[in-house]
Amino acid sequence: MNWSDAMVWKPSRTGEVLWLHLDRVFTGLDDWLQKSLNLNEATAELLLSNETRPRAFREGESLITVLRGINFNPGAEPEDMIAMQIWCDGNRLITLRRRRLQTPRDVFAELQAGNGPTSAGELFTLLAEQLVVKMNYSIVDMNDRIDEMEEDEDTDTDELLSEIATIRRNCLGLKRYMSPQHEAMLTIQKSPPGWLSEADLSEIRETGERLRRYLDDLDVSKESALVLQDDLNNRAAAKMNQTMYMLSLVAAIFLPLGFITGLLGINVGGMPGVNSGSAFWITCAALVVLMGLLFMVFRKLKWL
Template identity: 40%
Template sequence: MMIDQPDCFGFAYDAQGVPRALEDVQGAVAGVPEAGFVWVHARMGTDAGDAVLAAGGFDGLVLAALRAPETRPRCSSHADGSLMNLRGVNLNPGAEPEDMVSLRMWVRERVLVTVLMRPLQAVSDLRAAAGRGAVASGPAELVARLALRLADRAEPVVAALNERIDALEETDLSELGVAQRSELADLRRSAIVMRRYMVPQRDALSTFEIEDHGWMDSVTQSRIREATERVTRLGEELDAIRDRAQIVRDHLSDARAERMNDQMFVLSIVSALFLPLGFITGLLGINVGGVPGVENAWAFWIVCGLMLVIGAVQWLIFRRMGMFGR
């Protein structure tokens, strides 16, 4: 499903928290409203999005953080606000969900700026809610809603990974072919990549919750705490998926090694049985004079009988040693 998200948009929230769509998005970034707050969103790499960032009047550190090409989830205080980076699952058409989209944010008392390089469904969800008139108490509450929506969008992806590992665990190891082993490796890679961002995302939300900002009320803190707990749970589920995939992989490796050992054991038994017999036939087959039985018409059958006796004695010895009962 294509994510419908313009290159830039904005909403002005009045003193009661009621949103109104902005027509002049660029002008809203530089100015701080006397009452209420504004939310401005820009998509980096587009003309409209870059124009919004250029007209925002940000200092060098904030602008560099919003334009950073590669980010990891984090939260750090700067001046009177906070710089945050979060990650959301990639639900764009043709993309892998674990190729998570980075959401850069600059949060102040009356301003929230969000920046993306690729569309993110959680931002579209929040934009749709604002378009319906959803009330918000401040920028921090919007951050909490974004974090919760990011968790909402990630949960079905993690649930799908759980279903895939369940199916592999229920499959007989002897029936796991190349396709199943490839799926197991892909599943484990997906869990590892997503966990790499979920764990620092939990820390970023925890840091934002405990920041000493007077403009964050207790209700918003509880919402951020809820988002933190949900991200923590997702991280724990990804840990479990990774460990379960490793266990299946270990069992598969053990089963393959056991089959290989059984095959080598059979070859060893066959080699041990035919070693003395091959020695006898090789000794009698040398092309020199003096080989016994050359003139005897029954020598061939005598040798065959002797080899049968030797083979039977070997079989009895191996059976007594329990080598045929493995």
């Protein structure tokens, strides 16, 4: 179907549904939404906006929903979630996005294979479900990486701390959109349009519960990352304290030795042993004995 046909499409028989998947920057889309679909300016602006939080509301029998999906495009971060706006009146379902999303392509592939949804309600619920299901991939990946870092003894601590900070930012970024998306699912259940069947509402309810579980998993991931971060910081602090402790012991041992050698090195008259050939060796032996005594004292005090 070309664009001119899509603009004037009307269902020719009961149950016929048109799905349009559009780029939000398509020329003339704003005017078409307002004139052909009779949308008010605020709703049309919401459907074409780039920065939107997930939400859902009704306008008559039309359902307007803003959802977010994981960005699987190359070089993207998991928390960089892509917005997809959905408008549906039971006969036409319009999805709008700016960047490419995996979910519409997967649903389209099912339809091409002769499977998938057979009504507007089933199509809407499948799109919402697939967007949520794919969030689990990023959460599982983060949890697996946290488990690997807990057992990692070779990687530099600073590198691990940097990666943990990234994971915590990802958790916060995902939760920023997943929480309002869960509220959007609840809103649809409270005030569903007539073209959503009981089976569709059941699927939406299950999608909301799944999203709730993912939010709980995110909290666990964030807490696990925080515990691991504290553990690494404690290990680094303990290692530094051990190093400082050993340096303090070395300084404590050589402090009296340095005092004696400094005292013997002053150029004043009357320094004993200046004219004796064996004075140097006697002094060295005395220093060795003193060092041994210091070691014995430190051992007894359990400093070593």
